[in-house]
Amino acid sequence: MHSSGRHFLQIPGPTNVPDRVLRAIDRPTIDHRGPEFQRLGHEVLEGLKAVFQTTQPVIVFPASGTGAWEAALVNTLSAGDKVLMYETGHFASLWKGMAERMGVVPEFLAVGDDAWRRGADPDAIEARLARDTRHEIKAVCVVHNETSTGVTSRIPEIRRALDRAGHPALLLVDTISSLGSIDYRHDEWGVDVTVGGSQKGLMLPPGLSFNAVSAKGLAATKQSTLPKSFWSWQEMLGPNANGFFPYTPSTNLLFGLREALAMLQEEGLDHVFARHRRHAEATRRAVRAWGLEIQCVDEAEHSAALTAIRMPEGFDEAAYRKVVLQHFDMSLGSGLGKLAGRVFRIGHLGDFNDLMLMGTLAGCEMGLGLAGVPHRKGGVSAAMDYLSETAAPQ
Numbered sequence: 001m002h003s004s005g006r007h008f009l010q011i012p013g014p015t016n017v018p019d020r021v022l023r024a025i026d027r028p029t030i031d032h033r034g035p036e037f038q039r040l041g042h043e044v045l046e047g048l049k050a051v052f053q054t055t056q057p058v059i060v061f062p063a064s065g066t067g068a069w070e071a072a073l074v075n076t077l078s079a080g081d082k083v084l085m086y087e088t089g090h091f092a093s094l095w096k097g098m099a100e101r102m103g104v105v106p107e108f109l110a111v112g113d114d115a116w117r118r119g120a121d122p123d124a125i126e127a128r129l130a131r132d133t134r135h136e137i138k139a140v141c142v143v144h145n146e147t148s149t150g151v152t153s154r155i156p157e158i159r160r161a162l163d164r165a166g167h168p169a170l171l172l173v174d175t176i177s178s179l180g181s182i183d184y185r186h187d188e189w190g191v192d193v194t195v196g197g198s199q200k201g202l203m204l205p206p207g208l209s210f211n212a213v214s215a216k217g218l219a220a221t222k223q224s225t226l227p228k229s230f231w232s233w234q235e236m237l238g239p240n241a242n243g244f245f246p247y248t249p250s251t252n253l254l255f256g257l258r259e260a261l262a263m264l265q266e267e268g269l270d271h272v273f274a275r276h277r278r279h280a281e282a283t284r285r286a287v288r289a290w291g292l293e294i295q296c297v298d299e300a301e302h303s304a305a306l307t308a309i310r311m312p313e314g315f316d317e318a319a320y321r322k323v324v325l326q327h328f329d330m331s332l333g334s335g336l337g338k339l340a341g342r343v344f345r346i347g348h349l350g351d352f353n354d355l356m357l358m359g360t361l362a363g364c365e366m367g368l369g370l371a372g373v374p375h376r377k378g379g380v381s382a383a384m385d386y387l388s389e390t391a392a393p394q
């Protein structure tokens with residue numbers, strides 16, 4: 001059935017794909033062993049480094065983000081290795097489940113009974129590593145932007161925690177929903193493997209995932225004995241040096257990636273990050289005006305990519321989202337894992353501007369009324385006031 005106007009895809013990924021990217025993808029597929037592809041391969045493999053803020057290799061897999069999670073583990077670890085993973089929410093839990101299935105031994109660290117409302121605690125990580133005097137823990141795994149809760153962990157402080165503990169563990173970070181939306185610095189923050197995906201801040205359809213890898217990460221792969229073939233960095237890096245891939249890459253998505261990287265560069269990463277921070281602040285002002293509660297409880301850890309909002313007791317987020325979808329053709333993010341039924345999420349990441357945010361918040365506010373969810377009016381006005389106060393020529 002046709003509905004007129006654009007669907008509002010305000011889940012925290014996949015995000016709205018800009019027309020420029022759609023047009024770049026809409027081309028005949030080319031020979032992935034030919035000279036035209038070689039230029040494309042070089043361009044995207046080089047261009048990606050700016051987004052990760054690295055000079056080290058970025059590896060591209062034709063897979064969803066979950067594939068890059070697996071690649072990060074199998075290229076660095078061996079069966080029975082201990083890893084310290086931090087419980088920030090549903091995505092951290094999924095990564096931990098994967099680690100178990102791969103045959104490594106995760107310890108799931110969490111502090112307090114509100115771990116799903118906070119970021120990874122650098123002090124807790126430091127204390128745990130300091131106790132590991134025999135250096136049995138081989139890697140620390142943290143989700144930078146926990147998409148199920150709207151909480152962003154402080155990766156530079158976690159790096160310092162490893163350093164203060166004098167611990168040699170690798171640092172593995174999931175940036176699937178922060179890359180290209182929230183400041184993230186693979187080199188400066190001393191991360192060994194950064195995991196990324198295409199369909200969130202990078203404004204592409206799903207289907208590409210990434211590992212940025214440090215020299216220490218690359219060295220670890222020599223000792224690592226977990227089986228790896230499709231996900232092997234070594235298999236990739238040889239052909240990548242010439243702009244090629246060991247197996248058929250997602251050629252048309254790479255056309256799109258080239259365009260998305262150009263768009264991020266034209267806007268400037270600093271502007272991209274500031275735009276997301278501003279939209280996140282406007283969203284939080286709307287939520288507070290509605291009298292609803294934000295899932296993240298630490299002011300220093302609010303996500304700039306999405307906001308997770310708690311439903312009033314006795315009201316179901318799924319029923320609310322259904323009303324919003326049926327009346328306003330807008331998709332909002334669901335509650336994930338133990339937050340199912342209790343939290344809905346507004347995605348404000350990727351290709352997004354002031355009026356898209358206002359349309360999103362208007363749909364949310366009207367939906368609260370139609371679904372009979374207790375709230376105050378005025379969230380949309382509060383967001384408009386903030387956007388007006390901070391408006392600048394586009």
Ligand SMILES: *Cc1c(COP(=O)(O)O)cnc(C)c1O
Pocket residue numbers: 013064065066067091143145146147174175176177197206
């Ligand atoms: C979306 C997401 C994933 C999973 O990525 P897929 O592309 O669905 O495999 C993992 N981690 C985080 C933080 C995410 O936001």
